[in-house]
Amino acid sequence: MSAADMSAADLLTTLARRAAHTPRRTALEHRSTTITWEELYARVTRARARHRTAGDRTPGRRVGLLVSNHPDAVVALLAVAANGTEAVLHDARATAHERARTAALATVTTWHAPSPDDEPPTGPPAAAPGPERPARYFGLVTSGTGGEPKVVRKHWGVTLANAAAFADAAGYGPDDRVLCTTPLHHAYAFGVALLPALLTGATLVLAPHPAGPATLAAALRDSGATVVQSVPFLYRALLDAGRLTPAPALRVCVSAGEPLTAELARDWRARVGVPLRDQYGATEFGQIAFCVDDPDDPGSPGEQAPAMRLMPGIEARLRTEDGRLLEHDPHASGELYLRQDGTEVTYWGLPEKSRAGHTDGWFRTGDTGRLPTPRTVVVEGRTTRRISVAGRKVDPDEVERAVRAAPGVIECRVAAPPEGTAGHGDRFVAFVAVEPGVTETGLRRHVARTLSSYKVPTRFHLRDALPRTGSGKVHLARLWQEVTA
Template sequence: MTGPSDADGRLLLGRAAFFDRLRSWAVERPTADAVIAADGTALPYGELVAAVAATGAHLRDNGARPGEPVAIPTGNSVASIVTILAAAALGAVPLLFDAGATEQERSQLMRLAEAQTCVPPVVAREPAAWPELPAQPGSEELALVTSGTNGLPKVVGKHWAAVVDNSVRFAEVAGYSDADRILCTTPLHHAFAFGVVLVPALYTGATIVLAPHPPLPSALMSLLAETRATVVQSVPFLYGAALETMPSHGLPDLRLCVSAGEPLRPAVRSTWLEATGARLRDQYGATELGQIGFAVPDAPDDACRLVPGVQARTRVDGEWSATEGELFVRVPGPPSRYLGQDELTERSYVDGWFRTGDWGTVDGSGRIVVTGRVNRRVVVGGRKVDPAEVENAVRSMPGVRDCVAVVGEDAGYVAFVVAEPDVTELGLRRHLAALLSPYKIPRRLHLVRALPRTTTGKIRMAPLWQDLTDGSAT
């Protein structure tokens, strides 16, 4: 097997290695389930490989070509997995985006990726020979969509060598095996699901269990119990909400819970461990890089350590630093790029290191701590404030369930707080006064019933600002 090497000359796993492993599972364990859909239907490894070959022929007949982007409206379905794999095996560049995207959004993404072909997910059944894996320029890429911190869509072109190598290293750290049943609760077109579930699960011979999207908290617990999942991949919001529907008999098969998207609240972490016996472990990653850090099991501070092969350092005021600063990361393999946005790609790298936009620390042992976003740091009274510090202080008050601190053009510095009825603004201010300098305490503490979120757990700010303007509870 040949392919790119990392800085130490170690051979990287790539697309060919991934498909070789997938086909080996079809020979060794043809009847073992590769994917189980939300409705309970299953596709064993033997049938999965046959379906990928047949679907590859179908895609070729419908305009997909090696080295060229093919847009795939992706849902959490068996057909989506088969179509993604078929496009990659054919040598096309899979462009994955939300099946619920509008026509305007779809057109914009296809324009950025220069994609001329769009194919709906399908599972073809006509017998077909396994395609030869082409190696011409472009055939080693795939494209994932990220909203970015400013909400504008970006199409990230990634090299299969970087994706597979990073995913397999993560699987090793997480202890994945062919005995695992991994429940995927986030959209397959997102890097979190792609790199933590799809690629590493199929490489290790595990079973992917697809949750419907968006999943309800009660559905999460039901699926965990019914499928006897050993691993679950989700977001902090869903873990916290699902605790209210925990089955009385517990979840004896569950061994690992991966969480990403935002920091885990200590109360959710401890309550989940008490209720399930499985530790919630933070995963820190980025669409452009894959898995960066993963919480060490049983560490007293639940610290994240860099995934093997990943390097990180900090930068302050344009200079590399050994202290807290903006986090820069690099992973083995060819660097990712923003399709159709060359200038953005150039701005995102400094001396070969990718600018994450996160603020934090890295130590000599590989411990990485993210303390906030660079572009969320605000100036209040001439002094810098990190909203993440403020949010953690608010959440530490008994009765508070959630919080987001932001600065609006008209409303100023505000914290939206979800809390029990007995929590008052005065009580919150007294609590914060003991923890924060006066200038860090938000001008307004607005109590709301819930923080509206997207299907991936990100907070939707527009309804909150509207609620503040109206002066009524959400």
């Protein structure tokens, strides 16, 4: 069966098989809650009946699920999808305005907040009727860090095949315990933790979210995790908090969401004894590439990122800034274009963006990189972050490195004002988290000694910390709202 022929019904079949063959093994853990495969299948079966009664199987109906990192959310997702309903996953903490915006884009007709199941049944789970029209699609909302979010139409079969390929590349198995530290409604946790665990029979351990370093360190210590997925910001916070204790079972640490520096990779390995593996992904594609190799030396600050292997079903090519296709050259850099077997990128409610994002059937990622071989990729940066200053190009990554090198700087994010605001295209600022005593004048002088004058930010906005999205990325939209309010 090809990925294009698969649906959510195949996930339910897998769940039923695990309930029959390994009923007492643990499927989900969260705080003090433990759910076996048999119990999970029984809960999904009963939830399907409740959703049918609520009318969630009406043809064409699209249901919004308000998702948190809790077993109830997993049960609701599996039940709705198995009933043939298209689900749109959304942050349970979202505001009414954010929900309304998503509902308008994806034509969501009702919102469902997963609630605790009734008392666990005794005996084997009752059989549930199969869906008349298995759900082929669902929706994931992009984080919208730099602008308006979009709802990506995801194909169930392609997503399942992609998650299975990642699980195989990372070596997941039924004896693994996968610690999920990022939100389930994001593509990263969905495709690296939730689906791989369901497909391989591993135990999914849901860490509390949001959580600080102390809580995550405790989860890592107490969960017996063999696999952990998180973001560089949280990995660094764990190291800086000094609360890490030995985790002898740990063997796979996956990092994604923002660039993984060689310094962080080296520090993590030195402290934990397990390599931190970079993963390149996107809401539109799921898992694009993974750093399978385990180099003895993670490198030193400033070295190029390691090559990652493309997932099966995903192809990559490079184009120049003016759109010219680059012939294969392992040393050439260009903008990355991707395509995925069985589907193409579609945004619900934004057909013009869906069309504009493609060139000759290939999706423009906005990322720059190299293709050392046809099946490996090195991600170098973002084309969409390039800033034009009086006709000259500024690379925000270069400016951020210069700012971070200044004494007392904790973190930095450089950006131009969003389109439609005053000064867009010719001004840019640095949002900087700093220690007490750091001044804008001092930072400006430091950067001016390192970079050309046109690369020095117009303004330095100093803060104690930079706000984060649920997936750990710097929340640029919120920063711009604060400085323009």
